[in-house]
Amino acid sequence: MFDIVSRPIDIGKVINQVEHRNAGAIVTFIGTVREMTQDKKTLYLEYEAYEPMAREMLSNIGKEIKKQWPGTVTAIVHRIGHLDIGDIAVVIAVSSPHRSDAYEANRYAIERIKTLVPIWKKEHWEDGDLWIGNQEGTVSYTENQSKV
Amino acid sequence: MFDIVSRPIDIGKVINQVEHRNAGAIVTFIGTVREMTQDKKTLYLEYEAYEPMAREMLSNIGKEIKKQWPGTVTAIVHRIGHLDIGDIAVVIAVSSPHRSDAYEANRYAIERIKTLVPIWKKEHWEDGDLWIGNQEGTVSYTENQSKV
């Protein structure tokens, strides 16, 4: 299950996708909307995706993981649209016979998503908004935006 | 929430315990009963705990994590009794403003549990059973057990 959705993500359903008889470990990553980044207070976020390409790339990440960590099963669902503080933006579940692979593969998935998958977030603060330019928020596109 | 329980663990409830407005990342570890270990087929497991001490130690692991990774919140629930293949034995949830801490702290928690917390599992196979002597199943107590 590799999907881009506009509605709340059901964590349990994502986990169900990776459960099987030889999974001894399931590691999940849940990315949620955080209120404070340094001293700035986020009001809400908007996520936008190039949907067909993003879906395809999530699925490719799953294939990469299966190759690099044989025996793992991966599911990734990313939400787009308006998200409030505390809302879940992404759920990544990886199951594996042994825990070490599940942790590593899960970490790999989120790093790949943050580098490669065509999804963008726009932060909304009290005094403005901004499309965030890379995964750590260290690049932004100030020249096109309202002042923040 | 640090608990030892005899009934199925509700993953969602464990995750709820660590959600908060400044959690940007929640990493969970779900330990499930795996059918095959090398070529041996497990039928079911029995977990036993020194309950009050195990609860106390889970809570101490939470305190260690908070100290080592400030801003994290941890919840750990371990199930004991009879568990079938696929059943969930343990759920560890760690939330953090940033994902790196959540992964590391979660990994730390499971390693501590497997080294220190007084919980034991007995594997049941078609041809016998055995109390498993350490977290990787490499030590066992063959001298007291039925032949396997």
Next chain:
Amino acid sequence: MFQVLLFAHLREQVGSEKLAIREKQLTVKEFKELMENQYKLPTQGVMIAINEKYATETDIIAEGDTVALIPPVSGG
């Protein structure tokens, strides 16, 4: 002719989610120059996808392709 999809701040800058480019064939490099010069769109750090696959500078954009400008992503 081929289509260009725009996202995030580039979409807001242009005020549209699509452009139609009346060229028969361009390399990715030539296409980026066109975006910079005629549309005043910054392409530094922007990746190009052709038909939903990331492309390199020397790949060819042909009639009927769907091209997308992919600024640095921030999902997750």
Next chain:
Amino acid sequence: MFQVLLFAHLREQVGSEKLAIREKQLTVKEFKELMENQYKLPTQGVMIAINEKYATETDIIAEGDTVALIPPVSGG
């Protein structure tokens, strides 16, 4: 007198989850020797907890304490 709690294979070996030891005071080291010699219980790799805390060889077990034999654990 103090109580000794047994778990896992040690409990099965003894056939009981508790022992009552009629000693006023012992070091952990002396206690382990007693378990080995009189009860034929292996203590190699077994940790000792006194009142739910792990103890070292030189810690003292006193009247009324609850001692537990903790073989290598396998939770998780």
